[in-house]
Amino acid sequence: MKILILSCSTGGGHNAAGKAVKERLEYEGHEAVMMDPFTLKSEKTARNVGNTYIRVASHFPGLFGFIYKIGSAITSSRHKSPVYYANSLMVKRLYAYLRENHFDAIVMPHLFPAEMVTCMKRRHMEIPPTIAIATDYTCIPFWEETECDYYILPHKDLEDENIKRGLPSEKLYSLGIPVSMAFSEKPDKPRSKARLHLPADKPVFLVMSGSMGFGKMHLFVFELTRKLTHDEQLIIICGNNKKMYHILKHAYKKNKNVHITGYTEHVSQYMDASDVIFTKPGGLTSTEALVKNIPIVHTAAIPGCETKNSEFFVSRGLSLASEHTHIQVSQGITLVENKEIREAMITTQKKYASPNAAADIVKLLSKITEEAAKKNEAKEE
Secondary structure, three states, rough: OEEEEEOOOOOHHHHHHHHHHHHHHHHHOOOOEEEEEHHOOHHHHHHHHHHHHHHHHHHHHHHHHHHHHHHHHHHHOOOOOOOOOHHHHHHHHHHHHHOOOOOOOOEEEOOOHHHHHHHHHHHHOOOOOOEOOOOOOOOOOHHOOOOOOOEEOOHHHHHHHHHHOOOOHHHEEEEEEOOOOOHOOOOHHHHHHHOOOOOOOOOOEEOOOOOOOOOOHHHHHHHHHHHOOOOOOEEEEEOOOHHHHHHHHOOOOOOOEEEEEEEOOOHHHHHOOOOOEEEEOOOHHHHHHHHHHOOEEEEOOOOOOOHHHHHHHOOOOOOEOOOHHHHHHHHHHHHOOHHHHHHHHHHHHHHHOOOOOOHHHHHHHHHHHHHHHHHHHHHHO
């Protein structure tokens, strides 16, 4: 198979899901091309689309939440939104690319390319089978106005919500959010701690703020370090927030128990060594921790889909969460100190995790591309 994966850089989660599918396809001997469709216009356009989203979400979370709420109110399967019409401007370029390059299917872990292929279908353009992948634990606004052939949901509990919003039940496949193969490996904690030069007999807390370093991390870290008085280890991943990285490096340069890193491709290794993870409730990071069976405390959510992610996890016992920093810190310490609570969460996580989501999506791709090939052969006859 030759598969096209279309994603956009509005946060790291969509791209991480796309890369996980690409990794699995190539592992099984298939060919995969992953791209941001806005690069077909220019690299600058692609950067502007991603950066605008990230700036609003990180610097004006209240505005972002307001926009999300409006989107939720006006979204409908009966009419198209401004988001649809904005993305339709890319259709000619994307169609030209598809005519020049053969693909057996298109995979989209992002709304924007799903809107593009929807417009192409409405214009009766011939395109290969399309699969959309939801990367949040809710039906985000405008998802239901798309017309993809298949929709991958994070969990079967979300099927009713998506059906009520207008997505056909026969198109829904609850296979889970795809994560890199490294996250499906069960951790050997002592070996993982040794690899990172961490003491084997001390709890390890991992603090993550997402790929772009959202949130007031320095305030959270200050509160947490005040409560850690028995040489517990603290790993902080700042993402691409270089300012926060330098602030924390300077503040804790004399504290041998605090380990700070910026953006890293080795999140799985840090998770393997950790006893508790503090993370904003992004769909991908939450799923990675879920698959790893690491106790989770959800921290500051960007209003909108992240709030829904947190609600999904907390209501099912997959994480703890609070709006208040001191409570988040207490929750993390409780998960380390209280074996019963910790093991109950891990047991529940094992029931909800889908570690083989990427492999299952590749199986589905094999099935639908084979069916499409047979249909094309029948037409030619």
